[in-house]
Amino acid sequence: xxxxxxxxxxxxxxxxxxxxxxxxxxxxxxxxxxxxxxxxxxxxxxxxxxxxxxxxxxxxxxxxxxxxxxxxxxxxxxxxxxxxxxxxxxxxxxxxxxxxxxxxxxxxxxxxxxxxxxxxxxxxxxxxxxxxxxxxxxxxxxxxxxxxxxxxxxxxxxxxxxxxxxxxxxxxxxxxxxxxxxxxxxxxxxxxxxxxxxxxxxxxxxxxxxxxxxxxxxxxxxxxxxxxxxxxxxxxxxxxxxxxxxxxxxxxxxxxxxxxxxxxxxxxxxxxxxxxxxxxxxxxxxxxxxxxxxxxxxxxxxxxxxxxxxxxxxxxxxxxxxxxxxxxxxxxxxxxxxxxxxxxxxxxxxxxxxxxxxxxxxxxxxxxxxxxxxxxxxxxxxxxxxxxxxxxxxxxxxxxxxxxxxxxxxxxxxxxxxxxxxx
Amino acid sequence: xxxxxxxxxxxxxxxxxxxxxxxxxxxxxxxxxxxxxxxxxxxxxxxxxxxxxxxxxxxxxxxxxxxxxxxxxxxxxxxxxxxxxxxxxxxxxxxxxxxxxxxxxxxxxxxxxxxxxxxxxxxxxxxxxxxxxxxxxxxxxxxxxxxxxxxxxxxxxxxxxxxxxxxxxxxxxxxxxxxxxxxxxxxxxxxxxxxxxxxxxxxxxxxxxxxxxxxxxxxxxxxxxxxxxxxxxxxxxxxx
Numbered sequence: 001x002x003x004x005x006x007x008x009x010x011x012x013x014x015x016x017x018x019x020x021x022x023x024x025x026x027x028x029x030x031x032x033x034x035x036x037x038x039x040x041x042x043x044x045x046x047x048x049x050x051x052x053x054x055x056x057x058x059x060x061x062x063x064x065x066x067x068x069x070x071x072x073x074x075x076x077x078x079x080x081x082x083x084x085x086x087x088x089x090x091x092x093x094x095x096x097x098x099x100x101x102x103x104x105x106x107x108x109x110x111x112x113x114x115x116x117x118x119x120x121x122x123x124x125x126x127x128x129x130x131x132x133x134x135x136x137x138x139x140x141x142x143x144x145x146x147x148x149x150x151x152x153x154x155x156x157x158x159x160x161x162x163x164x165x166x167x168x169x170x171x172x173x174x175x176x177x178x179x180x181x182x183x184x185x186x187x188x189x190x191x192x193x194x195x196x197x198x199x200x201x202x203x204x205x206x207x208x209x210x211x212x213x214x215x216x217x218x219x220x221x222x223x224x225x226x227x228x229x230x231x232x233x234x235x236x237x238x239x240x241x242x243x244x245x246x247x248x249x250x251x252x253x254x255x256x257x258x259x260x261x262x263x264x265x266x267x268x269x270x271x272x273x274x275x276x277x278x279x280x281x282x283x284x285x286x287x288x289x290x291x292x293x294x295x296x297x298x299x300x301x302x303x304x305x306x307x308x309x310x311x312x313x314x315x316x317x318x319x320x321x322x323x324x325x326x327x328x329x330x331x332x333x334x335x336x337x338x339x340x341x342x343x344x345x346x347x348x349x350x351x352x353x354x355x356x357x358x359x360x361x362x363x364x365x366x367x368x369x370x371x372x373x374x375x376x377x378x379x380x381x382x383x384x385x386x387x388x389x390x391x392x393x394x395x396x397x398x399x400x401x402x403x404x405x406x407x408x409x410x411x412x413x414x415x416x417x418x419x420x421x422x423x
Numbered sequence: 424x425x426x427x428x429x430x431x432x433x434x435x436x437x438x439x440x441x442x443x444x445x446x447x448x449x450x451x452x453x454x455x456x457x458x459x460x461x462x463x464x465x466x467x468x469x470x471x472x473x474x475x476x477x478x479x480x481x482x483x484x485x486x487x488x489x490x491x492x493x494x495x496x497x498x499x500x501x502x503x504x505x506x507x508x509x510x511x512x513x514x515x516x517x518x519x520x521x522x523x524x525x526x527x528x529x530x531x532x533x534x535x536x537x538x539x540x541x542x543x544x545x546x547x548x549x550x551x552x553x554x555x556x557x558x559x560x561x562x563x564x565x566x567x568x569x570x571x572x573x574x575x576x577x578x579x580x581x582x583x584x585x586x587x588x589x590x591x592x593x594x595x596x597x598x599x600x601x602x603x604x605x606x607x608x609x610x611x612x613x614x615x616x617x618x619x620x621x622x623x624x625x626x627x628x629x630x631x632x633x634x635x636x637x638x639x640x641x642x643x644x645x646x647x648x649x650x651x652x653x654x655x656x657x658x659x660x661x662x663x
Binding site for chain 2: 060062066087090091093141143147291292294296
């Protein structure tokens with residue numbers, strides 16, 4: 001009847017840890033995902049501006065943005081303020097063990113602070129009303145509803161989506177007097193962004209060199225170290241949080257960083273798309289929008305797999321029209337090439353430059369063309385069939401539904417190869 | 424014309440109710456409950472280990488928290504929390520688990536009117552689905568008197584902007600006793616009595632909703648039992 005506080009969470013006990021370590025060694029995951037496969041992300045926007053519920057698998061998070069007029073700090077008198085707060089008490093029932101609770105609370109808050117505040121993703125100067133007197137104070141409250149691992153990604157996605165969804169009232173400052181216009185008088189204004197950061201989480205285990213992406217609570221608690229990387233949509237690194245006891249080499253981190261960069265870009269695209277759909281829905285009269293959709297089975301769902309699969313299709317169609325090339329054929333040639341790779345194992349990896357980030361950009365853009373995630377045109381490089389094999393094809397597995405299992409094997413052997421090269 | 428008819432009809436009807444059981448994986452029982460556009464989520468955990476300071480040998484300790492969507496709980500939320508706790512303490516069969524703690528958490532997701540009643544109903548459903556011992560289930564109903572002196576049952580948020588008085592009643596399912604009365608504003612005692620009758624009638628509808636949904640959740644055999652029961656009694660207060 002009574003639970004031991006330490007054993008209450010999955011992954012805290014020794015047999016569970018051993019099980020996960022063993023599973024990682026065999027490159028399998030408890031929920032059947034591949035090591036580089038993400039859970040589906042779902043967004044539900046509330047009826048109020050700035051309300052969003054995010055679910056990553058069973059992990060559920062609610063974010064609410066609010067704002068009021070306050071005084072700025074003396075150091076930055078012409079900037080508004082952004083305050084982020086994560087609340088993990090309440091329905092998530094995380095307060096059983098006080099120590100872990102506090103630690104989680106601190107790491108989550110500092111991650112959000114570094115991702116959104118220190119990276120200066122909001123244009124805070126645009127939130128200034130009168131210098132040294134009044135500015136907008138934006139507050140993001142994140143309520144954790146259910147914790148099933150990867151709270152980091154869930155809360156950054158929720159915070160970003162809520163901030164992007166939020167609208168603030170317009171104000172005028174005439175003769176030392178602030179007048180706030182209601183929604184009826186003037187249209188509400190969205191917040192201005194300089195860039196859009198989101199995080200991607202990896203778990204590293206001593207028993208394997210292959211990091212697991214998007215861990216569940218079981219995997220997260222059993223992990224030897226957790227790496228959280230925040231990238232913005234321009235693929236610039238905003239936060240790197242790596243801790244724990246597993247020895248991690250540069251290659252592993254770079255490998256994580258590369259796939260995290262493209263994942264972040266895709267996530268931001270997904271959030272944009274979801275926001276567009278939400279705006280469309282708001283245009284229509286008599287539509288009951290809001291968090292009631294969480295209960296309504298028939299409501300349209302804004303899920304990552306669904307929206308991005310559509311996008312992938314349309315973009316490959318576009319590419320098809322442009323180049324006159326059959327997209328499926330391209331995919332097939334890639335996988336064939338990989339199959340031969342696995343059997344022979346003699347073609348060396350394209351030399352990866354660990355010291356600099358830039359050379360990889362080329363590979364990234366190539367990979368993304370294959371993925372159907374379009375990069376800005378200036379970065380585009382002519383695609384070759386070989387491009388795909390230089391990197392783990394995380395995106396490809398997602399976008400192409402039927403993929404023979406060989407590329408995955410290739411992924412694993414890729415990383416092993418990398419490690420042996422170093423040793 | 425037809426629109427005013429609909430409005431007329433909606434004044435003495437509850438808004439549409441929906442619920443989803445065990446939406447959260449980490450607790451013993453949870454429910455996402457909506458009434459109109461108001462959505463709350465309630466979760467229970469128990470019986471669990473209790474801190475020594477709260478330990479009681481006579482019965483279990485009840486912990487009840489209400490969390491607003493934004494910011495920290497203020498006075499308004501504390502009052503709501505106290506109301507939920509009071510009703511739960513009446514309904515909870517605490518003698519069943521002495522030296523234990525029952526934890527009930529209610530999280531507001533969207534407030535579009537009658538949040539007090541919704542939070543109470545969600546808490547009751549969460550207790551039922553979480554299998555915590557109750558003496559009886561309970562249902563709360565919110566009703567207002569608007570500017571024109573009309574009674575509006577389960578009002579939407581924009582209907583509550585101009586109100587003379589607002590009432591929240593909670594009834595138990597066995598004897599139909601009043602468990603909670605919250606009133607605000609000026610009203611005559613005759614109006615109070617009328618509104619109590621309206622709310623009592625509406626509570627029967629909520630109990631029916633509980634029964635239907637819990638039967639559906641637990642499978643079709645229970646549903647059939649509920650269907651036969653449904654035929655046998657229709658008038659409040661209901662026997663369970």
